[in-house]
Each structure stands twice: as structure tokens, then as C-alpha cells.
Amino acid sequence: MTTALLHHAALALRLNFRSRQAIVYGYLVPLFFLLAFGSVFRASEPPLLGQMGQLLTITILGGACFGLPTGLVAERERGVWRHFRLTPVPLPALLAGTLAARVVIVALAAAMQVALAHWIYGTPWPAHSWQLAAAFLLVCAAFLGLGLVVAALARDVPAVQAIGQCLFLPMIMIGGVGVPLVVLPEWAQRLACFMPGRYAVEVLQPCFNHPYGLRHAGLSLLMLVVIGAAAALAGGRLFQWDTGQRLRPRDFGWVGAAFAGWMVAGGVAVSAGHIGPVTLVGDAAFADIDDAAVSRITFEDLPPDDGIYAPLAPAHSTRRLTPRIQELIRHLDTWAPARTDDIGQNVRNLLCVAAIADIGQELSEADIARAVFERLRVQFDEDQLRRALAWVVLQPGAGTVVIAAPELGLRGEMSPAIVRERSTWYAKKFLGRLVGTIPDTPPDPD
Amino acid sequence: MTAVCVRDLGKRYGDLVALREVSFEVTHGEIVGLLGPNGAGKTSTLECLLGLRTPDSGTIAIEGHDAVAHPAHVQGRIGAVLQTTALQDAITPREALRLFASLHGQPRTRADALLDEFSLRDKAREPFATLSGGQRQRLALALAFIPTPRVLVLDEPTAGLDPAARRDLHERIRRRRDEGCAVLLSTHDMAEAQHLCDRIVIIDGGRIIAMGTPDELLARAGAPARIRLRARPAPTPADLAALAGARACTAVDDALVIHTIDCGDTLAALARHLAQHGHAILEMHVTAPSLEDAFLHLTGKSFGPEATKR
Numbered sequence: 001m002t003t004a005l006l007h008h009a010a011l012a013l014r015l016n017f018r019s020r021q022a023i024v025y026g027y028l029v030p031l032f033f034l035l036a037f038g039s040v041f042r043a044s045e046p047p048l049l050g051q052m053g054q055l056l057t058i059t060i061l062g063g064a065c066f067g068l069p070t071g072l073v074a075e076r077e078r079g080v081w082r083h084f085r086l087t088p089v090p091l092p093a094l095l096a097g098t099l100a101a102r103v104v105i106v107a108l109a110a111a112m113q114v115a116l117a118h119w120i121y122g123t124p125w126p127a128h129s130w131q132l133a134a135a136f137l138l139v140c141a142a143f144l145g146l147g148l149v150v151a152a153l154a155r156d157v158p159a160v161q162a163i164g165q166c167l168f169l170p171m172i173m174i175g176g177v178g179v180p181l182v183v184l185p186e187w188a189q190r191l192a193c194f195m196p197g198r199y200a201v202e203v204l205q206p207c208f209n210h211p212y213g214l215r216h217a218g219l220s221l222l223m224l225v226v227i228g229a230a231a232a233l234a235g236g237r238l239f240q241w242d243t244g245q246r247l248r249p250r251d252f253g254w255v256g257a258a259f260a261g262w263m264v265a266g267g268v269a270v271s272a273g274h275i276g277p278v279t280l281v282g283d284a285a286f287a288d289i290d291d292a293a294v295s296r297i298t299f300e301d302l303p304p305d306d307g308i309y310a311p312l313a314p315a316h317s318t319r320r321l322t323p324r325i326q327e328l329i330r331h332l333d334t335w336a337p338a339r340t341d342d343i344g345q346n347v348r349n350l351l352c353v354a355a356i357a358d359i360g361q362e363l364s365e366a367d368i369a370r371a372v373f374e375r376l377r378v379q380f381d382e383d384q385l386r387r388a389l390a391w392v393v394l395q396p397g398a399g400t401v402v403i404a405a406p407e408l409g410l411r412g413e414m415s416p417a418i419v420r421e422r423s424t425w426y427a428k429k430f431l432g433r434l435v436g437t438i439p440d441t442p443p444d445p446d
Numbered sequence: 447m448t449a450v451c452v453r454d455l456g457k458r459y460g461d462l463v464a465l466r467e468v469s470f471e472v473t474h475g476e477i478v479g480l481l482g483p484n485g486a487g488k489t490s491t492l493e494c495l496l497g498l499r500t501p502d503s504g505t506i507a508i509e510g511h512d513a514v515a516h517p518a519h520v521q522g523r524i525g526a527v528l529q530t531t532a533l534q535d536a537i538t539p540r541e542a543l544r545l546f547a548s549l550h551g552q553p554r555t556r557a558d559a560l561l562d563e564f565s566l567r568d569k570a571r572e573p574f575a576t577l578s579g580g581q582r583q584r585l586a587l588a589l590a591f592i593p594t595p596r597v598l599v600l601d602e603p604t605a606g607l608d609p610a611a612r613r614d615l616h617e618r619i620r621r622r623r624d625e626g627c628a629v630l631l632s633t634h635d636m637a638e639a640q641h642l643c644d645r646i647v648i649i650d651g652g653r654i655i656a657m658g659t660p661d662e663l664l665a666r667a668g669a670p671a672r673i674r675l676r677a678r679p680a681p682t683p684a685d686l687a688a689l690a691g692a693r694a695c696t697a698v699d700d701a702l703v704i705h706t707i708d709c710g711d712t713l714a715a716l717a718r719h720l721a722q723h724g725h726a727i728l729e730m731h732v733t734a735p736s737l738e739d740a741f742l743h744l745t746g747k748s749f750g751p752e753a754t755k756r
Contacts, residue, residue: 004548011537011545018536018573078532083589086496086528087549088521094549242498 004089005097012101016071022105026067030059030109031116038121046209046397047121053205055117056110056136057177057197060143063106065164068147072098073154081241091241095148102147103140110136124209131214132207138221139200142228146196148235149258152247171197189275194266199223209397212288219274223265230261286344289387289394297393299432302425305366310358310425313366315440316374324409325367331408332375343380345399347388348423350376351430352402355422359414368410373430386434392427396420447510449474449597449628450495455504457490457652464490465652468504472628474596477619479643480632481737487652488632489529492601495630496526508597522550525595527586529602529632535575539566539585542574543592550593557592564588564618580611587618598622600631604638616642636737648741655744660737669739670705673712674698676729677720685723689715701729709734 016022033055041051048055075081084094117123126132146167154160172178174188176198181189192198202220207213214221234254238247247255269275303309321329332338337349354369362368376385391398401420404413432438450472457465465487472478480488493499495506497517506513508520533542543557561567564584569577577585583603590598600619604612619642623629633639639646640660648655648663656663670693675686683702687695691708692715706712709732720727 001551004551007545007548011541014541015534015536075534078534079528080533082498082528083533083546084549085498086521086524086526087546088518088551089549 001089001093005093008094009097009101009104012071012098013104016101016105022067022071025062025070026105027109027112029062030055030113033058034113034116034120038117042121046124048117048123049209049397050205051180052114052117052123052126052208053201053203054177054180055113056204057139057200058172059109059113060106060136060139060200061168061171061177061197063102063109064140064143064147065150065168066160067105068099068102068144069151069154069160069164070157071102072148072151073157073160076151076240077156077243079243085241091239092236095236095239099144102144103137106140107136126208127210128207128213132204135203135207135214135217135221138224138228139204142196142200142224142231145228145231145233145235146258148239149231149255152235152238152240152251153255155243171195176201186275190270193269193275194262196224196227196262196265199227199265209395215288219269219272223269227261227265230264231258234258286342286347286388286391289390293394294386294390294431294435297390297428297431299428299437302428302432302438305429310354310422310429311366311369312373312426312429313370316367316370321367322364325364325371328368328408329371329375332371335408337402338375338379342399343384344388344391347376347380347385347427348392348399349402350379351392351423351426352419353405353408353410354426355419356403356405356410356412356414358422358426359418360410360412362410369426372426373433376430382434386431389427389431389434393424393431396424447474448472448507449509450630451505451507452491452495453505455491455494455506456502457487457494457499458502463652465494465501468649468652468654470647470654470657472597472630474626474628475623476644477623477629477631477642479639479646480630480649481634481636481639481643481646481741482632482649483634486634486649488634488649489601490652491649492526492599492630492632496524496528496599497521522593523595524597524599525590525593526599527583527590527601527603529605532582533574533585535573537574538571539574539577539581539588540570542585543588546589546592552592552594560588560591563591578611579606580608580614583607583611583615584618587615591622596627598627598629598631600629602632602634604633604635612638636741640737646737648737648744650741650745656740663737663740663744664735667735667740667743668707669735669743670707671709671735672733673704673706673709673716674701674729674731674733675704675716675727676701677725677727679725681719681723681725685719686716689719691715 016026037051037055038048041048081091085091114126118125150160150163150167153163174184174191175195176184176192177200181192181198184192199220203214203217203224206217210216234257237254238251305312332350332353338346340346350372354372357365357368380388397420401416401423403416403419404410429438433440448471452471453469455465455468468487468491470478480491482488490499494501495513497513501514508523511519511523513520540557540561543560544554547554547557561570564587566581566584566588569581574582587603603619604615607615619629619631631643643660645657645659646663647657656666658666681702683695683697686692686702686704689704689712691706691712692704693707694705696703704712704716713732
């Protein structure tokens, strides 16, 4: 039977690629979303990396709300499933083959998006490929169950479009899938807790740009399991192989069960305070940096300390400092961006000072960088500092960056992307010295 | 062993009684036709037999196996052509046959052999959407033969086919019958039933009205032959109705139609009557009684526009 099911799934794939409509919905629409997101978020740093979870969720959602049920209902209308019923292979097994084929179809579309985002916009590859694959399969499982429910509710192919849009559009607009949760009003964020789309984004996105991938996405993973299990159970029970079959009143209990998964997830999320956008970076990410993560960082690619980029002066202790540097050191003692509740962000902000001076080609840029290093060592204990610097290196796109610091006497407003790049270089230079990999430059003799 | 044995089959759809106490048998090496107008219960009967519907009452045995309690036991024994079955537009006959061969646990060579047997080799790589009606029905029949069935169930297999394709399909069905296959087909085409089937089960309103060979049914019904006549000057219907053997005479357009139970006597009497009264024959047709006439006699109603429009 396994051979038969593989044959069925492979043929389903081949037929999909012969259908113009399937190509448009399955691949051109995801491409359109990629280009639309690219036109809006290409200036973010790194470009589009923070939106890849949303993009992939839209693709899976499209496959679940439209692709899967359209195919199933069209085959049902033609009597293909009646014919399948006359074979010795059980229909649930054939349905599983159809779902497997759909997962492959959606996976190819998602891979296309990831690859094109990389080639067109320079979006980095996912940081955790295997975790992404696992998260992708989980999201597919959760959403394709919904697709089965849509197929059961739809009497014909046009009805699939109508019902599919009822699921697709709310999740895109106020479910944290198309429009990011962070820009939605509080009521919409609360409502989004009751939709699976946001949880899909929350498990897919960290696989792209979180140093620890899915480690902090446990709640969202659980929500998807609950939603997916309810939908798959209901979708399986409601599956109709014949156009003559109609939902009986008691079948709507199963429809209710499918959406009860949403309610349960929403209730848990709200009671757990999981309402606003999940902070994928910050204290939690910084705090979780361990020695293994630090040991993976290499230091060979750094520019020289006395070069043009990211210069670093020798230690200050035995040198006479200019009044300007002395004043900057005093200001750094009380500089507000380095005194927030978020240790990781404080370190990142201080590194930005060195970066701004470097980019602005301040006369004493190397000394300013040294002052920042000294400030970091004074303000944070060594373990904290080591992990925070590693976090900046491993997570260059995380958190926020300071791009101007006139209060410190630094001129100009810098590009966020370049500030992040230079901050990372300095973080590496400082970290290398902390862990002893880079010997610190001996102080200049007076 | 009886190939198909249906006993007291009953099926309701809500308030609608689709089948009531339907019983018949089919043996190997015969073609049995389920004949009836649309909505008579033919498809419901076949779908119960195939396990696509669960009967509310009665039993169905396929080669001695209970098809209601254990539908999986009989699936490999039955080949079926369903009335409303189409395939995906893009699938080719070769792909369809290979897919269903694998689903039935048959080797790929079985699918390729059926391509040749059903003259589909030239169309093996063509999408289903581009096949003609006859080619599609040949493919449907080829699909039905994948499990090498000893029982063949065909739901209106020639519906929508042109005469040549219909003859071709009839020939293929007869060949299977001659090979020992039990064939049960539904049709609302009287001529098809009369010429193709060894026995006919007439069904109407979910009940079996009559059952037997075509000749037996015609004899049992006592259906009249018809003599259609155009003459100048035209005789009166009353004169012709009084001829020997004639039961009635009606005017239809510019002709007269005599209904007779003894065609020979009536023709002789008609010839005499026309000669005596100086009527010149312009046109005359004699139509033997048909199953449609038998149906009319048995049920008291005509077969309906759907059945007669072909």
C-alpha cells in the first residue's frame, strides 16, 4: 500500500504543476507577496529578515485555505474520490497522501520565497534550518487541518474561495500575519491571540533570526499543536468523498471543535499575558547566551585596530586623555540609553557610540571606542558583558540601535545598517579581548 | 455460484423512498440490465451494491460474500464504471491506469496491457480533458478492469456516446460476458437494453416492476405493434379501429396509427379495406412492439422525455 500511496502523492504533485490555476495560486501569489513585502521592508536591516516568518505563514495559509480545499472539492465534484472509494486503499490513507503532496507544494513555494529573498534583497539564510523545517511542518499540519474543514464546508469550488477568504483575510489583516502585531492596536492584538496565524509567525520567525531558534517559542508551538490537532480531527471526520454528501446538523459540532482549538489557544494566551508581539530579542535572548554560543564566535575577519574601520586605541590607563574624551567618559557614566532595564540593549547602545564615532570619522574615534570598552567593563560584570557582546555578534539585527548621539558631542545621523555592522565589529573586538582570544594592545608609553 | 444476489434491498433518503424490496440475481456469463426512467432507483441500487451507499434493509452478496457487512471483501471482485465519474483534466490515460493499478495492487504491466486492450495506446499521453466521450468511456471501462473483476457494474455506460462509440462499447461488454464475467448495467435506453442485455430488470419508483428476457417481457406485457399509414383519401380512424386484431387507431399529424395485437390479421384486413374503398397508400410503416411499449403497459405511464429524446 505504501507504494500505491507514494504513487498517488507523486501524481498529485505532477498534476498540480500542470494546472495553470495551481501555479498562479501556489507560486505567483507567494512571489507577489514577497515582492510586496520587499518593497516595504527592503530598507530594514538585514532586509526582510524580520518578515520571513510572516511571508511563509501567508504561503502556508494560502495553501491551506485555498490550494488544498480547491483541489479536494474539484476532485470530489468530478467523482474522483468516488472512484478512489472503490479501491482497496482506505480513503484516510489517500487523504494523507494528498496532504503530503500539498505540504511539498507549499514547501517548494516557501523555499522559492526564501531563495528569492536572499538573491533579490540579500536576506540572510535562516539561522536554524532544521528547526525551520520542523516548525514549517508543524504549521502546515495545523493549517492543512483547517483546509480539510473548508473543503467539508464548501459545496463547490467557488464556495471554497468564499469560505477560505473568511479565514485568510482576518488573519492577514488583524491576525499578526500580514500586518505585524507590533503596529496593531491592543484590541487587535488581543483578537489575534484567537487566530492561529500569529502563532505560526511566532514559531517560524525565530528560526530565521533568533540565536536560539525555537527555544523560546514553546507556548506558540503548543498553541499550534492544539489548533492543528482539533482541526485535523474535525477535518478528518468531516471529509466528504461525494458531492451527494451533506453536513448533518451534528457535523457542525465538529466544525465547532475545529474552532474550539482557536478559542482554547486564545484563552491560554490571554490568561498568560501572551497578547502583544513576542519580544524575540532582549533580556531573554541575551540571558540565554551560553559558553557554547560564545565559543562558536570567530575573530579572524576583524579589521586591524589601527586601520580605517573600527579603530581601537590602546588602553587609556597610562595615557593622557584629551579634554573631549574625558568629557565623553563623564557623559557615558550617566548616558540614559545605557541605563535601561535591558542589559543586552544597554550594551548594544554603548557599542553604537563607538560605531557612530567610527562612521563619522571623529578625530578621536579610536579613543572613543576605547572609552566605550572601558565603560562596558566598569558598568557590567564580566559574565554579563561576555554574553551581551556575544548576543550582539550573534544577533546583529536584533534590538534597536542608536544612530545619533549629539548629547555626547558626536556629529551626524548614521545609517542603521552601518551602525549595526560597526557595532558588531566592536562587539567582536571587545569580546575577543574579554575571552583572551585577542591580546589587548599594550598601552602607549607616555 | 450466483455472481450477484440482491434480496429485499431498501433505501431511503430522508422522506424519499429510493428502493423498496428490490431483489434480483445475476449469474456469471450474462448481462443483466437495470432499466428504468431517471429517478427510478437504478443508481441507488448499483451504489448500494458497490458499497458507495449503505442500504437501510436487505442483503447483497457478491459471489457469496456479504457486500454490506464486509465491503472490502468484495472490492477486488467488482469492476465499476460510475455514472458521474470523471478524472482530473490534466491526467493522462497511462497515468490514470497506472495509479489505479497501484491502488489495486496490480503491476504496471497490467495498466499498459489495458491501454492496448481498450485501444487507448495512441491517447496514452493525452490529457483527459482532450479525450472524446468514447475514449473517456473506454478509459472508464479499462479502469474497471484493472482488478480483473468477475463482476462488472456499469452505470449508464453509453450515456452521451455517439452510435459508433456505443456499438464499440457494446461489443466490449459482450466480450466480457462471453469470458464469463457477470455484467450488471443500468440504462434508460430501451433499445440498448433490448439488444445488449440477456435479462432485464425493469425498475420504477424504487420497485421492481418486471424481470425476464426481452422477449419474455414483451410477451408478458402483450404490447401492441403499430401500423402507421398515410393514404389518399384518408380513411377514418373509426373504420381502421374496427379491423381484425386492431385495438385502437389514432390520428397523428397527417397519418393514422393502428395499434394491433395481431399484426398479420390486421395488415390483411387493412389491405382489403383500402382496396375496397379506393384508398391509395402513400406511406406505411410497421413497428414491432418495443420495451418502451412493454414499460407503458406494465406501469401505465410513458418512459418520460429523458428516456425518449434519443
